[in-house]
Amino acid sequence: MSDQKPVVTNPVPFRGGGFSPKPMKIVAPILFVIVIAIWESGSRLGWISPIVLPAPSEALTAFLDLVNSGQLTLHLKASLQRLVIGWTAGTLLGVTFGVAAGLFTMARGGIVPFVAAIFPIPKIALLPLFIIWFGIGEESKVATILFGTFFPTVITVYGGIDNVDRGLIRMGQSFNLNWWSIVWKIILPGALPAILSGFRISASIAIILLVAAEMIGAEYGIGAYVLLAGNLMAMDQLVAGVAMLSVLGLTVSWIIGRAEKYFLRWRV
Amino acid sequence: MSDQKPVVTNPVPFRGGGFSPKPMKIVAPILFVIVIAIWESGSRLGWISPIVLPAPSEALTAFLDLVNSGQLTLHLKASLQRLVIGWTAGTLLGVTFGVAAGLFTMARGGIVPFVAAIFPIPKIALLPLFIIWFGIGEESKVATILFGTFFPTVITVYGGIDNVDRGLIRMGQSFNLNWWSIVWKIILPGALPAILSGFRISASIAIILLVAAEMIGAEYGIGAYVLLAGNLMAMDQLVAGVAMLSVLGLTVSWIIGRAEKYFLRWRV
Amino acid sequence: MPPFFYLVAVFMDLHLNNISHAYDNIEVLSEIYFRIEAGQIVCIIGPSGCGKSTLLRFIGGLERPNSGEVLLIGEPPKESLNPLTYIFQDFALLPWRTVRGNISLVLEDHGIRGKGANAIIDDVLARTKLSDFGDALPRQLSGGMKQRVAIARALSVRPACLLMDEPLSALDSQTRELLMDDLIELWIREKYTACYVTHNLNEAVRLGHKVVVLSRRPGKIREIVEIDIPLEERQEHSGLLQEKQNYLWDLMREEAMAADQELNQ
Amino acid sequence: MPPFFYLVAVFMDLHLNNISHAYDNIEVLSEIYFRIEAGQIVCIIGPSGCGKSTLLRFIGGLERPNSGEVLLIGEPPKESLNPLTYIFQDFALLPWRTVRGNISLVLEDHGIRGKGANAIIDDVLARTKLSDFGDALPRQLSGGMKQRVAIARALSVRPACLLMDEPLSALDSQTRELLMDDLIELWIREKYTACYVTHNLNEAVRLGHKVVVLSRRPGKIREIVEIDIPLEERQEHSGLLQEKQNYLWDLMREEAMAADQELNQ
């Protein structure tokens, strides 16, 4: 050791940690409150024209009117039912086709270009076709949501499967696990992070498509409510309806967040 | 060895292989040809009502009319420009926010619920607002596509980052790599498979949204062409327009496929 | 401590018939020809990257060589759940299953669940001194503990032939000794078949009936050293074993020197 | 063959001050207290899972112990690009970079690119006998080759203190010998500092100035064995070394037996 200069003693610099964001419950509420406060005061001070964007308080009044009219539950029930059925069916089909595309050369050759070709077709352009194929009852509405969910699910599932460590699959084969076991116990859990992330997308798309779905002969539903508000230029109702869609999205996101926490607890 | 019974000699059963689908170029064309053939003959034989679904040959005629009128390039140019600008901007922003949500606790707390709340809002419901904010020129069209691209990109990017091996990040830190190097050389390449898979989704959504974007005062554009055809119930033109969107989707998918092949060649 | 009782004695030979292989123009193995007789432990040693793991994958049917074949002579016993069982060099544990889950994974397919599975799992965990860690996830384990989980998993399926790729490399000398002793004791009782890749020459001479020495890449058979002393008597012949070990050492040294010269040319 | 010239002699001690740690209620390390003096090689041995890798992470500042601290006494030399450099037990190679890319990764941040980087990379690859595999991806490498890439990468940044976690465990005995000789030769010339976790007692006595023996989990210091023979003279004192090795062996055996008794209680 040098004795010319004084010996410096420091703790070893800490270089680790970080890169693992924790969910922080408090930020979002604060943010929402701030946005709403700015918006409300903007409206009151006249910066925001009331014709296109009513104050949040007006939207709240519209919402309370809806609650008092007793129609909220009808709208919610109708939309939730379509969402749940359409999303579930689309997801099941999507996972099935995604797994097929992730595992079989033939299936991939067919499914990937097919998805690439059909996914970009706007559902709205096809409404007339949907009416002819599925009628104007619940079927066409569910089908709209189903299609919207199906395609992104296929893409995330086969993308996730591509990313599963092949070494683990070889291990499964070496223990003579049957094909189903390998898919169910190795490939799907390995692809689960990607699949759950895909669910966030497909659920949001399903909610967006409520509006398109309920264009066709829907009496009740949040989408129908939003559409009608738009048609009648009732901007307060429009904002109230859009806010309901947002809350729906938040709820779904929260559920998926819980699912991630539970199913992916094996990750660091 | 037992000498009571004859000794069986077999090669060791092969248990490996599989689970690595290769792209198979031939399946898709065959599939497309079959679908089109069935459709054409269905139309000719009268199984498919001409009211909603014209024969492919009629759509082809409509397409050729478009080509001959010289408007195809105008439509294509307008749409491609919107697509490229909107998608690129949306992707850049989406990756930035996705990386932030993937790395910082504060950012995640704000961005994740925000995306969950805003993503499910149907762009179509907000068209009046878009007009006020962005006018009826190119801005509002690009903005529509930008928003549609932004949200799914954020979700896939932070999902992909969550899935990067933390051991590799610790390695980077142990070599005193600076923060940018770790993000750029370890985290982003590790999240790349998920990001590219997300690009497939966001590009398809961008194409879908061409129609929504070109709802607002667009003279040219494939979306505007499709919309007009829909308004006039000119189903042959509608199908021709939708087919153009499909081909666009196929092209993008092919490009992403090439990118995957190149950037992910390190995977098995 | 009860001895291992899962391994199954067999009458099943493995015959490696002139195996050669190349990955994208890099020749890895060349004309490998030897036999793993039933009830024999064959050790494979050779320089790093000479193709030992690759060879093991061929033997277990996980990959196919470009030319040559691996023949199974005789039939695997019925009692064995998975006749040819690997212990992988990189452990290959499922990160989303606990230690117990990783073991039950390979039992479930044989209809072994619940109590039956628990009994087996408890036993193999005890053998590998992991009883306290049954519910830990792989990310909570040290390197050596992961390797022991891989060993426990392999033992749980009553293999007829064990294909081991440096199964003790991450373990401390004492744990290693204990597991070596277990393997020897077990062989004495059960006469199982095994193919054992190792870098530890001492392990090779203590455990192997045959030691196959591979040359540097492309791996050719440099020599096959037979060790005639019965496993049960080896402790008494430590001098002889040391001689064999020195002999192997010299063989390997020559290989290394040849490689060095090649490099420096 | 030219000797290593990247390691940098330093006047920098590391002082472990009463370190204890627990992961979710599992006590892993308890009251660890020792000093790594500048220019010393300290070997750490101990049963699998006793907390060696964890301790090494504390020393390099990658994790923080629940209590106690690691002090750096003196300043790291300027010539060293990365004073405290790891060789990880699981290699930690980026799968998307080639062997060369994995090494240049740690040079780029110091502005070493192009020719300068190539010269360094060529050199460390030659030392680890990987010259032919510069453009291979990690998935194309054998276990031992991956380990050598990790070693090459660590050497490329001229560490002042090497933190090595079983750096030779996946290597065959000859390659191991060669790299051991290199490490010794290098130390003789450069007198670098190192903390060396190993399961190989022979390596420990050949390389260590001090051997820290940890007890089974929770890892306590069982004993610190000093080996006074200068590294350059150890070959001449093989008898003494063997004695030390036997002594370590007995220490470890006692640990293992104690653990066994605990288990069987």
Add this chain to the structure above:
Amino acid sequence: AADKITVGALRFTSHSPTFIAFEKGYFKDEGLEVELKFFQAAQPIAVAIASGDIDFGVTALSGAFYSLADKGALKVIGGLMAEKKGAPGNMILASNKAYEAGLKTPADLKGKSWAMTQQGSSFHYMAGIIAKSNGFAVTDMKLKPLQKVGSMIGALKSGQVDAMAIVPHIASALARGGAAKIIGKIQDLSDYQVTTIFTSTENTTDNRDVVARFMKAYAKGIADYDAVMQNQAKNPAATDAMVNLIHKYVYASKPIAKAAPSIKAGAVYLNSGAALNVGDVANQLAWFQEHKLAPATLTIEKMVDASFVKTIK
């Protein structure tokens, strides 16, 4: 037993006769068991009739309608909302900016931008009416398709388009709020038959009896509506009762106090007896065909079955 029919409807005040006839049992009186199906846009109603999912609908004549009619799927059987001098009707609005800059009459619209929902919509046609009566081509105006009425209003208020036409209650609300200026009325330029009642071609041939009974009941609904809503000041009690009835269907999610003004202001003129202005329909068809917005093969005979109602020449 009663004949079952399905009627497509939008939740607009202009669909009030449907609700009145339904609520007051006029359909039942004719032996019709009616099921109402609500839509969010007019076009799906036409498609749903073509596909046989519903039987009757009301909508403006637009490109989609002509196209379906040309395929022989549906036929116009009556008229509903129309432009009639003195009655409430569509107004022409100029943005404040354009007004300042000199856009004071419909004749000044040449070269100005015009907001409409879509090409081939009634808003497009109204631009055509203005152009024709002022002697310029509709292409001399800069037509801006904006899909939604809301978007049109937004664009007009922010001055991004110069002018548009819109139903009276929205127009007067905008003018009153100072958001735009009224510069004319469509009724001064044309007797425009805005909306029509239609059904599937099959019904006009195979179920003539049902169609006739439907029209009879519907005409009663129109009569009730016109009687009360065109004379709101005279009979406030009857007006309130009718507003209450309509409120069940229109603005239902708002309390009656908030909904009533909009419902009252939205009272447009409806042809009594569902009479159809066949001459104007022919004019419209000709205009759409001229601008390539309707198939050239479509004829007025193929499109209209005027045998169920009186016609206006």
